[in-house]
Amino acid sequence: MSGTDDYLARLRSAIKGNGKDRQRMLAEISAHLEDVLTDELAASSDRDEAERCALARLGDVEDLISSWNARCTRLRRRVRRRVAVIVIAAGISVSLSAAQHASGRNPHHPTPAIHPVPHLTRHDQGSKVLINPLHERSSPER
Structure with a gap:
């Protein structure tokens, strides 16, 4: 070798x-x-x-x-x-x-309020608009 x-x-x-x-x-x-x-x-x-x-x-x-x-x-x-x-x-x-x-807690889903606020409706120029308590206005219902 x-x-x-x-x-x-x-x-x-x-x-x-x-x-x-x-x-x-x-x-x-x-x-x-x-x-x-x-x-x-x-x-x-x-x-x-x-x-x-x-x-x-x-x-x-x-x-x-x-x-x-x-x-x-x-x-x-x-x-x-x-x-x-x-x-x-x-x-x-x-x-x-x-x-x-x-x-039992999940930070992505907050616990619901004890007394939820009901959704309110009102008439705006002849169309029914759903008012969401968390947002100013939501889209018209059809």
């Missing part, structure tokens, strides 16, 4: 994250490794020396693994924190709505 294959195998076995992100990261590192290896082969005729220089330019695989895994851990914590906030907000909302329902 060559040095680049070993580098990618160690990387593949140690990085965390979901499959799509891992595959994207491995493909990107592999492409960078190929580019650097091509540059090194153009500068040197020895393939082993070119691989060593290319791997040195990419950096230590352990550093790459630790920084990638730290990033995945941060993202996972952020998602869990957001889910927890949503669950807590939903729980509070359900509790408040249950308490409001249990008390």
Whole structure:
């Protein structure tokens, strides 16, 4: 197994994250490794020396693994924190709505007056107009 294959195998076995992100990261590192290896082969005729220089330019695989895994851990914590906030907000909302329902009050429907005012009618230019106590005038009855 060559040095680049070993580098990618160690990387593949140690990085965390979901499959799509891992595959994207491995493909990107592999492409960078190929580019650097091509540059090194153009500068040197020895393939082993070119691989060593290319791997040195990419950096230590352990550093790459630790920084990638730290990033995945941060993202996972952020998602869990957001889910927890949503669950807590939903729980509070359900509790408040249950308490409001249990008390028998609904702010959207005010309680009726004890003695409702009857609707009054009057004649206005020969048409019967219903006067609503809550509004000035309502439309003519037909």
